[in-house]
Amino acid sequence: MAEERLGVVGIVIEDSLKAGDINHILSQYGEIIIGRMGVPRVSHKERGVSVISLIVHGTNDEIGAMTGRLGNVKGVQVKSALSSR
Template identity: 40%
Template sequence: MESRIALIGIIVEEKDSVERLNTVLHEYGEYVVGRMGIPYHKRQVSVISIVIDAPSDVISALSGKLGMIPHVSVKTVYSKLSH
């Protein structure tokens, strides 16, 4: 199956959601290329970006699971490259 690179942008609005978010990300750890998290104290949110290299269905599944977590917003951008 073809693999694609994607960037998943995540905004976490409640700290209570972080443990579940990390559990989901851990499940997909083999596909994660890198992760950057920025706490934005002024607005009391965390902004996280995940770079992933995986088949499209895996990326979609991960994005869907993250999006179902309460107080978590997710958007995914796919590269045009595939291998």
Template identity: 40%
Template sequence: METRIALIGIIVENMGEVENINQILHEYGEYIVGRMGIPYKQKGVNIISIVMDADNNTISSLSGKLGMLEGISVKTVYSKSGK
């Protein structure tokens, strides 16, 4: 199976969804290369960056599940090719 590197950017405006975010990320833990969280207290949001190495369907599935949560914004950037 061919995999790609992807960077998923998450902006958390609804802190009530943090437990759901962590549960979803745990489900995809085997594909996550790294994770960085930044609390931006002045704006009342948290920013999370996730780096994944997975097939397109897995990356899209994770992004989609996160994007369906209320008050959560998600954008995904893919590498140009899998290696």
């Protein structure tokens, strides 16, 4: 069994039309997401971006698959930091 890790994933959405794609991907990985906070575009109009932060708990493969799919969406930037054990 693969070791699970705890971590944070930051998502910056520069294209608001991609929000549906992002939410669809996140719903598919809901079992590893234990917390979510978002700052919508309307709260940060001067920058024109939305930000989502996730607290995740899963294997490297699960978290990597989710962040990989998110990072493949044009106009979306993703960074993660995971516990070492």
